[in-house]
Amino acid sequence: MNRPFLSPGGATHGKAAAELVLEVEGLQTYFYTRAGLVKAVDGVSFSLRRGETLAIVGESGCGKSVTALSLMRLVADPPGRIVGGAVRLDGLDLLGLDAAAMRQVRGKEVSMIFQEPMTSLNPVMTIGRQIREALMLHGAGSRQAAQARALEMLQLVGIPEPAQRLKEYPHQLSGGMRQRAMIAMALACNPKVLIADEPTSALDVTIQAQILELMASLQRKLGTAVILITHDLGVVAETADRVIVMYAGRKVEEAAVDELFAHPLHPYTRGLMRSIPRLALMRRETAPDGRLQEIPGMVPALSNLPAGCTFAPRCGFASDICRREYPRYEEKRAGHRAACWHSDRLTGDGNG
């Protein structure tokens, strides 16, 4: 459990363990459905240092949201179940906790914000009461103390006229303001880890930038570690320290953000980068005819994965071995891991 994440020879074991706030090892979340066994998350491991932002990237259905829900143990059972692995928060095994103890962790130690600010707040309850609720559940003391803290949080997330807003209902706030209120609610108890599941996907672009900037500044102020779930590589480039790319329930690549963008070692990652308009233009990586490139095909049905590399059917580099055997997930460059048989063929023209 003391494996340091990056710089294999660097920090001593004890120090590295103290730095790590969250460790996930071999997490497996399966869904037992009529269509068969769906391995939504299959053996995902990662760790998170204090104050770090880790982005988990992938297409819809790649298992990134289920990973997030698994950390909170909020996967609906049935049909889903965490069947293997370990999630340790400061050494505390979250998967072993009983329901009541887990409730004490949620919101206090690990918080979550969701994609839909429009519907993530209860329409018949004031903003103030919803933030207070989070505080009172985790022993904030009196109602007055919770109210004062709620006011402070609204100020912190930059909502104008916070005292007035506390008394208002969600429909009186715009989408951006609601997401700010959600962030205030999630951070009210000063959690160690904040999981943000597509926090800006439902917002328009200018508001997106504001919210990302807000999250980054709060993170600096409060020292919260953030897991950012997104499909938007632009957001990743702006905010993340480290990136995990997921495909079909597994990790396919992982690196520090600059390293990943400079040298993508998995064809899927490269495909993702090429299919983003802004980034593609900036990097002049568009196809010769100037059109955007897409990744051909679709994510395979998780209940019926192909043998060998799951990405092979969509991959331009795929060879016989790809279709036969799943590639080993290994370190290809310093601090940069990927699961691909042909990473060496990518390094040459990946940054061209």
Added chain:
Amino acid sequence: MAVIDHDAELSRAGANIRGPLGSILFFVRRYPLGAIGALIMLGFVAVALFADAITAFDPLTTNARDSLAPPGGAHTLGADFMGRDLLARIIYGARISLAVGLGATVLGCLAGMIVGLLSGYFGGWLDLTVQRLMDIMQSLPLLVMALVMAASLGPSLTNTIVAIAIPLVPNVARVIRSNTLALREMPFVEAARAIGMSETRIALTHVLPNTLAPLIVLATAQFGSAILVESALAFLGLGVPEPHPSWGRMLSESAAEYVRTAPWLVIFPGVAISAVVFGTNLLGDAIRDMLDPRQRF
């Protein structure tokens, strides 16, 4: 192109409402029928509350000399065959009707709310069992069900309320359950879980308050039918027992014997029942429109 008077448009939309009086006036202008309904209901409530001050007659005192006295004269609305003042009996009867209506509605809604919430939020075998039970109850019409209940419980005011409340339960439970089924999948329920709230608390503080709007609409409709069923039960001799004045029984006592000789004994209690049910329905419709987000702006 016509010139638009912005101020007039704004006040039509209710933008410059000042104080409670302003809100009332706005309601009256926006929902005139609802206002009439509210007025009728307020009237009945006032009559029930201040019954002693309104009529000098005691509703229970008999007087052989005034037997079947016609309207006008000392008895404004006439007197029944025992010489009891009809107006006084209708006024005191309002107490019974409103008490039964309110009691049965509140009781039925509370029970239905609990059943519907448990059934909808927690689901599983509990939902299945409870819903089949509700199916059985709903297979009988409200009146028949109330009849069975009233007959088995015996006549008294409390028993009448219970007898009418029980058949209301499945209607309320259905509405609450179906709303709960949709609400429990809402992101804010997930968000409440993510801040560490227990399922019971989520059901009570997040799901239940969101089901109240449709419940209020349903409750006003149930209120009217509860009063109607009470009258029907009394008409059939199963309601609130003698000598308490009940509109339904006043009708039934007189209908057979006196409808030709003393029609006022049938007409006035009938008008009272119709008016109160009409009032609740008008008010209920207005409340439904008010709570409908598609009509609110």
